[in-house]
Amino acid sequence: MTxxxxxxxxxxxxxxxxxxxxxxxxxxxxxxxxxxADSDYPTAPCVREAVRNAADxxxxxxxxxxxxxxxxxxxxxxxxxxxxxxxDWVLTSQGLGNAIALCLDxxxxxxxxxxxxxxxxxxFAHKINKTGRRVVECPLVRDGDSYxxxxxxxxxxxxxxxxxxxxxxxxxxxxxxxxxxxxRAVAAFAMRNxxxxxxxxxxxxxxxxxxxxxPMAKAAPEAQPFTVTLTAASKTFNxxxxxxxxxIIPDHNLRAAMRHRLKTxxxxxxxxxxxxxxxxxxxxxxxxxxxxxxxxxGNRKLFDATIAEIPGLWSMPLQATYLAWxxxxxxxxxxxxxxxxxxxDARIATSSGPGFGTGGETFERFNLATQHAxxxxxxxxxxxxxxxxx
Numbered sequence: 001m002t003x004x005x006x007x008x009x010x011x012x013x014x015x016x017x018x019x020x021x022x023x024x025x026x027x028x029x030x031x032x033x034x035x036x037a038d039s040d041y042p043t044a045p046c047v048r049e050a051v052r053n054a055a056d057x058x059x060x061x062x063x064x065x066x067x068x069x070x071x072x073x074x075x076x077x078x079x080x081x082x083x084x085x086x087x088d089w090v091l092t093s094q095g096l097g098n099a100i101a102l103c104l105d106x107x108x109x110x111x112x113x114x115x116x117x118x119x120x121x122x123x124f125a126h127k128i129n130k131t132g133r134r135v136v137e138c139p140l141v142r143d144g145d146s147y148x149x150x151x152x153x154x155x156x157x158x159x160x161x162x163x164x165x166x167x168x169x170x171x172x173x174x175x176x177x178x179x180x181x182x183x184r185a186v187a188a189f190a191m192r193n194x195x196x197x198x199x200x201x202x203x204x205x206x207x208x209x210x211x212x213x214x215p216m217a218k219a220a221p222e223a224q225p226f227t228v229t230l231t232a233a234s235k236t237f238n239x240x241x242x243x244x245x246x247x248i249i250p251d252h253n254l255r256a257a258m259r260h261r262l263k264t265x266x267x268x269x270x271x272x273x274x275x276x277x278x279x280x281x282x283x284x285x286x287x288x289x290x291x292x293x294x295x296x297x298g299n300r301k302l303f304d305a306t307i308a309e310i311p312g313l314w315s316m317p318l319q320a321t322y323l324a325w326x327x328x329x330x331x332x333x334x335x336x337x338x339x340x341x342x343x344x345d346a347r348i349a350t351s352s353g354p355g356f357g358t359g360g361e362t363f364e365r366f367n368l369a370t371q372h373a374x375x376x377x378x379x380x381x382x383x384x385x386x387x388x389x390x
Contacts, residue, residue, distance in 0.1 A: 003041045003295040004371045009033075016040075016367075020349040031347040032378050037172075037323060039238040039369035043280075044288035047237055050279035054272055063271030072281035073246055077231075080286060081204060083218045089250050091258055092269040095243040096202045097123055099230045102247070103164065103198045104131045106261045107254075113162035115195060117149065118357030121172040124200075125357060128166075136162055139358045145317050147176050151189055158193060165195040169216060170203045170320035173356050173365045177211045177319040180219045187220035187227070196254070197227045202245075205236040205289055207320040208297055217250065224250040228258075233280045235321075236289055238369075244273030296322050299368040299375045306379035311389045313382075322369035323351075329362035331389060338364070346381035 001007075009017045010028045016036045017028045024035070033040075042048065054060075070087035077083040093099035100123060108114060110132035116124045117138050128135045138154035140147040167186055170177050178186075190197040199216035207213045217227050229248040234240035249255040279285065300318050307315040312330035328338045335354065342348050342364065353363030368375060 001042050003292065004373065005041070006371050006373065007040060007042070009040060024343055024349040026343050026347055026349040031349060032374060032381070033349050034367045034370070034378060035349045035351045035365075037235060037321075037367060037369075038240050039322070040371060040374070041238070041369075043237045043239055043276075044285050046279045046282060046284040046288070047239065047276050050275045051272070054275055060271065062268075063274065064268065066274070066278075069274045069278045072278045073231075073248075076281035076286075077215070077248075081213065081215055081218070083215045085248055085250075089248050089255065091247045091249060091255065091262065092274075093230075093245045093247055093262075094267065094269070095234060095240065096200060096230050096232050096245045097127070098243070099245050099247050100124065100166070100198070100200070101127050101131065102258065102261060103166075103196075103228060103230075104128065104133055106257050107196050108133055108163045111161075112164070113159070115154070115158070115162050115165040115193075116357070117154070117167070119173060119353070119360035119363070120166075120168050120356060121200065122351075122355040122357070124166045124168070134161075137358055146319075147171065147174055149182065149185065151185065154189065155193075162193060162195055165190045165193075165197050167197060167199045167216065169199055169201050170207065170213060172200075172203060172321060173323055173351070173353075173360070173363070174316050174325045175318040175321040175323060176316075177207060177213055180214050183214060183216050183219035187216065187223035190226065191223060195226070197223060198230065199227065200230045202230065202232050202235050203321045204231060206293065206296070206322060208293065208300070208318065211319045213320065217248070226251065226254070228254060233277045236292075237276075237280045237285065239273070239276050239280070242270060242273035242276055244269055244277055295372070296368060299370070299372060300324070302372070302375055303366065303368055303379060306382060310383065310386050313386070322367060324366040324368055325363055326366060327363050331386070335361065341385040346378075346385040348378055348381060 016033045020026050020033050074087050077085050113134045113136040114128045115136045125135050141150050204213050232245035304315045307313045314327045316325045351365035353360035
């Protein structure tokens, strides 16, 4: 199957398609699901083969984080990101959302401040609030066609009660790829303020031509004693439903604390999820990812060209991820007016910008990880919904 073979996900317990009517009022019968971050095409053949082999074996008993799995994570980081890690550093979580919650649980207490740079992945603030911690929001600044960091402003927002900094790289929702210098500056900021630095790098593999992703721990090796890197094959290979993520923790004391918490929770990873990741992090998986990026690049170019044709709309140039970040402020419309046109007129479900925090008020996030024909249809609908501006 190719990236452009249309697959009907309706009625398959897909949250992306089967929940969008309840959440956004867009029927899956005639709507387009461009909100939650998963893909509409099948995962890599090597991953599907691993699932078939497991089904043919037919026994699904207790398993463990076997050496081949840990070695595959090590191989992937070395060969795809030039980052040398020890297999001992790798602990497994039930996906990245679970990893974020675990980091808050292990290294902060209720009432502690947790620093985030917004607009950013909405689950950062959600989980900070749900666990009784305090969101310390440091807004990013518009820097031409991208975002930059105002460290002086960020410092002014801290009062000394902060314990942890949650960083997003590549950045979600903007698709920003941070430079080596920027990453080192973030690490230095965390060090000055005594913050554990948790770097969510789940989109690390989805980088467009001309850009280079650098892991935080590689950019700032001096920060390794207080850096925790969160990775997963979930977005890259569209296997988020298997709930398998990695916490890469070089520091022995931090790792021991997390390992202890996992033991108290009696957590062990899914055997099938482990098998799928092991199959994904291979040369065959890497070849498939390269092909996927060619497909996504075509979708990105088509979508951005369409947005540029609609007066008042602007799409931030996408450096990584498959999530387009579109600003509607130039229309002069209120958020409710934009939502009506998107959901009622265009029948497209998007991720609402205000949910990403300060700086997202006039934006919407569009998921482009779908068939090219669906992106074409979305473009046609957007042109029609905002035709009075043209």
